[in-house]
């Protein structure tokens with residue numbers, strides 16, 4: 001069970017959130033095909049800290065970006 | 081070396097103290113024709129078919145941990161081929177044919193039990209979609225049936241068909257040839273047979289690097305020394321990104337935790353595999369009487385290989401909707417494995433941009449059923465250099481070509497597959 005540190009609501013239960021995957025740069029709307037493909041399929045799969053998106057659907061309804069360690073599940077962001 | 085009723089009795093009289101080890105412990109050579117990285121079911125099946133069909137035995141299998149310590153022996157043992165897309169169906173259906181004879185082929189009881197796989201629909205719309213899938217399966221030569229509620233009651237008497245539920249059951253897709261296979265036996269059986277044929281299997285031997293020059297594979301680094309080889313296969317499931325990364329290959333996948341659990345054993349009550357489709361929860365009863373349950377992934381990137389209550393609660397709540405009596409059983413154990421899930425939810429199998437280096441990954445939470453077929457087809461690729469039709473749809477370059485194999489139509493979001 002994750003306790004996710006929402007910057008607006010504090011530590012909240014994982015079940016309140018929808019996962020949005022690794023945070024990535026979006027391509028320009030008129031980007032060339034290779035760049036568009038790259039941004040869709042560029043793998044981001046580190047063992048360790050990962051910046052990722054969460055949608056706090058059961059709370060403030062904000063998309064938030066947090067850094068979590070994929071081996072220990074610890075969040076590196078603190079709320080203070 | 082073979083097993084027989086006589087050898088069983090002989091060992092029983094000697095108190096079962098003199099069983100030989102299943103696999104030999106040879107010294108590592110400095111040169112092999114082929115190195116297989118990962119001693120899971122897929123890697124070991126490839127080794128077996130290379131020896132059996134092509135007579136190739138100058139092969140090393142390097143396993144970082146122990147045989148069958150990966151997802152091969154962590155899965156919920158379900159085999160089936162009820163897939164919509166041609167490519168997904170064909171490979172898994174070929175696997176079902178191989179499962180049928182594998183016990184004889186390996187001289188090792190893998191306990192394939194075609195009890196039937198029952199996929200529950202929760203609305204008329206969903207049932208219609210299941211008919212589409214059943215028809216697609218029939219057209220390609222598989223047996224698939226649609227069970228209405230009364231047929232379902234007759235087949236699975238303990239299934240709750242009450243209509244006052246949030247998600248009542250409206251019918252099911254039934255594949256009679258679906259069922260379970262004893263997963264550890266698959267790893268051990270393939271390993272034993274490959275070892276008997278002369279293939280070298282090394283446990284506690286992670287691969288730590290590749291020798292590549294001008295885009296051509298020259299060898300691999302292992303914990304037990306350097307190996308010169310012209311060909312290698314990466315088949316390491318949850319570690320695929322890391323190991324392929326050592327060769328400079330970026331795979332479009334995420335590693336995500338998948339959990340399973342078992343209840344205490346009780347008398348036989350369920351002789352099929354049943355899957356609940358709203359949020360996913362599936363179960364079967366083992367020969368020992370335990371109910372094995374599994375469900376969706378944890379949904380976020382993880383290499384932790386440990387369970388979390390969030391998903392267990394989810395899986396159990398749904399299981400109790402199907403079989404209310406389960407609420408009175410105790411949960412005995414739960415565990416998890418790291419599933420490698422690609423951007424279209426389907427496997428990546430075949431050549432890589434590095435000449436001589438093959439990849440088998442992206443099987444996520446659904447690759448056990450394909451084990452013998454994947455091994456069979458990869459053996460053909462490694463032995464002949466020709467890409468077999470059954471694995472061609474799963475090439476790595478499909479993402480650049482826009483030829484995704486997305487059975488569920490979900491899109492390029494591994495964590496949603």
Ligand SMILES: Cc1cc2nc3c(=O)[nH]c(=O)nc-3n(C[C@H](O)[C@H](O)[C@H](O)COP(=O)(O)OP(=O)(O)OC[C@H]3O[C@@H](n4cnc5c(N)ncnc54)[C@H](O)[C@@H]3O)c2cc1C
Pocket residue numbers: 117118119120121122123142143144145146148149150151152153154155156157158159285286287288315316317318319323338339340374415416417418419443444445446447448449450
């Ligand atoms: C909980 C759970 C339930 C599942 N249920 C089902 C199911 O019911 N039906 C189904 O079809 N599928 C299921 N699956 C999926 C299935 O288990 C896998 O797709 C399949 O077993 C993968 O086989 P494999 O041989 O590729 O992987 P593994 O058995 O994981 O083998 C890969 C091996 O590579 C080794 N390795 C890693 N790094 C290195 C390295 N650097 N060098 C050398 N070796 C290395 C690992 O130690 C491991 O032993 C489930 C998975 C999980 C986790």
Ligand SMILES: [Zn+2]
Pocket residue numbers: 006007008009010056059060061062
């Ligand atoms: Zn919030």
